[in-house]
Amino acid sequence: MSPTQPLSGYRILDLTVMTAGPVGTMMMGDLGADVIKVEEIRDGELSRNMGTVFAAGESSMFLSQNRNKRSIRLDLKQPAGRDAFLEMARSVDVVTENFRPGTVDRLGIGYEAVRAVNPDIVYASVSAFGQTGPYAHLPANDPVVQALSGVMAMTGEADGAPVRIGTPYPDFGAAALLAFSVSAALLHRERTGEGQRIEMSLLAGTIFSSIPRDGETLRTGAAPPRLGSAHPTFVPYRNYRGGDGAFFFLACFTEKFWGALCRCVDRPDLAIDERFASNVARCANRTALDTELEAIFASRPTSEWLEMLGKANVPAAPIQDLHQTLRHDPQVRHNGMVVELEHPTAGPVEMLALPVDFRGTPAQYRRAAPRLGEHTEEILAEFGFDRGRIEGLRRDGVVAGLADATKPAKPVDL
Template identity: 80%
Template sequence: MASQLPLSGYKILDLTVMTAGPVGTMLLGDIGADVIKVEEIEKGELSRNMGTVFAAGESSMFLSQNRNKRSIRLDLKQPAGRDAFLAMARHADVITENFRPGTVDRLGIGYEAVKAVNPRIIYASVSAFGQTGPYAHLPANDPVVQALSGVMAMTGEANGPPVRIGTPYPDFGAAALLAYSVCAALLHRERTGEGQKLELSLLSGTIFSAIPRDGETLRTGEAPPRLGSAHPTFVPYRNYRAADGHFFFLACFTEKFWSALCKAIKRPDLASDTRFATNVARCVHRAALDAELEAIFATRPVAEWLALLAEHEVPAAPIQDLHDALRKDPQVAHNGTVVTVQHPTAGAIEMLAHPVDFKGTPANYRRAAPLLGEHSAEILTEFGLDAAAIATLERSGVVHGHVPLEKDKVA
């Protein structure tokens, strides 16, 4: 199976940490790339020790975003570690990193240093704000980018403060862009033989995700308002509470759906009311229409409304929490959204499947997230170092294999 995957045979040296980079390289690993996670010598990648949920000493955060990878512990601050990395880079196809801008150059493993030994390399750098510019040197993470990009300002109730999005969207947008750009660069290299440097930022990706709010903002000179679950240019398009206290989302984004809604709730008078005759009019009279609909939806439980709306083909859905979505929703189950992989110490680990259903070359879950340094000697051997050279690196502390950390022992 693995030999038939789109990226089989391509080697990626993955220096990324936290979420954006690791998820992007996991997507590439799912479709066949040999992703080699180059980790800090002492504690490994940052997310190994983060969060509050652990399985056999392994962070759930790390497990969820690092499958289909191998791990090597390498001290890049030592000259011998740098040389070992460049020796691997000579035979790699892709390098990914998301250190603070300038770090890889100071370590002697930046794009120019790698290009000197491998002109065909694809070198992808992910950052919060960009590799240069007034913010490039500042520390940041996903919520900081949400704040700066304008996304947080448009999220929250109308009379409330800005609210962080519940999922790390800037990270996942950057992860998708990383996977996309690496594939595009590899295709270009196949056609021309040319490698290249790729630079992408969470900030640019997040602002790009604001489409089509960008056009409205640039043309009107006004930022989108906070409207809770409502939409700035479609009405009705928000959460409503049913008689049993449960919420559902209703989305009438065409006149066809608005007409169907009026039939479903047996209120043809709303369809003929000049205040609500068009979407533009409904936006102007949003408060009046919402008051009517809130009173109507408060008369029956959510299940009845959803059945009625489905019968009339009006877009609507219950507001589910993530646990219900993952464990109870029949469409999520049908889509095969949760898969199980075997971890060497934690056993069976449930995690999210690759989000694209490749009909000809389906994603392959070959291995769970690696133990720290689990494959150090194996990887160096594959890149041409003999046993004596590896032993020398180990004695000097430049390379470590897997040694259980204190948290592993306790677990």
């Protein structure tokens, strides 16, 4: 690890699974933190066996969100496993977990148990709905939170059903909040010497992302309508189709852009038409304006419109699929948004880079996602476990290494 990275020198015991927690700890690992992934002893973290795309037996889901981590297999249901975890927790800076509320306390590794051996610990818990309350005990994942938060209800065509967002936004919102909050808590600890517990939920993060729709909803008493790709308070602001059938997105969110669009399409009359003379008027007459614009855009291929709109300084972009974006978009490639790491069994693995450019202390991609239990002995030795004790724990089925067979064990309840 480079000592110059923002989080170099901090050590994290990472109990998180699936996406929200692992992506958040991966971000911290990219910035120098030593992330120790504590995995269920039999099958490891849940996402190791999920999805439909695998490389040499490794799930692409797991590979995408667990780089810059080391793996230890530990049976937390055994008292010796709990004791080993708490022994490691004595000298780490952060513990992260996203089990169902109450699970870590039942295992004896909750905040109070860790705080008893490490008073200045930063202990971060991620959950779907919060640690307490009427929903806290319920199972949930990203789309369940999308449904409950109101985000799904405002997504989809006006005459269609609610639609799940194409990417797991609640998970990634929680991941960003996890990395942000842990970093802020560590800064607070540097200043005061005090650790603390942090709690965040996918629900709270997703609702927070509804800004500024929240203000409109609370002030009007009406939920935002489904408008497909359109916007409730800006017009024109939606997908349009060129004469070749290809879609592009157009965003006129200021009068400057609206005026530039009218000049670009050679329709100065639209700018002075009282129905379209202001954004408020355009919102009230969006159907009439869309009819005009749809006819105009049907006259040329999308590529020509995009070239013209770019020259006219009007915000617009082609509607690309993810493969086009990741493989062929010149800005994505220029920004280095896809990186490659060598995995010992899966081979070269491409994945997304940290989306923040630290010019003085850039992210470092040191290692691909770990194999299950790859670093068990190495990690235990670093925490002072001698070889005899490690072998005893292995014989008792408390820990396991890379190739160890282990007795079946029920995974921790999520």
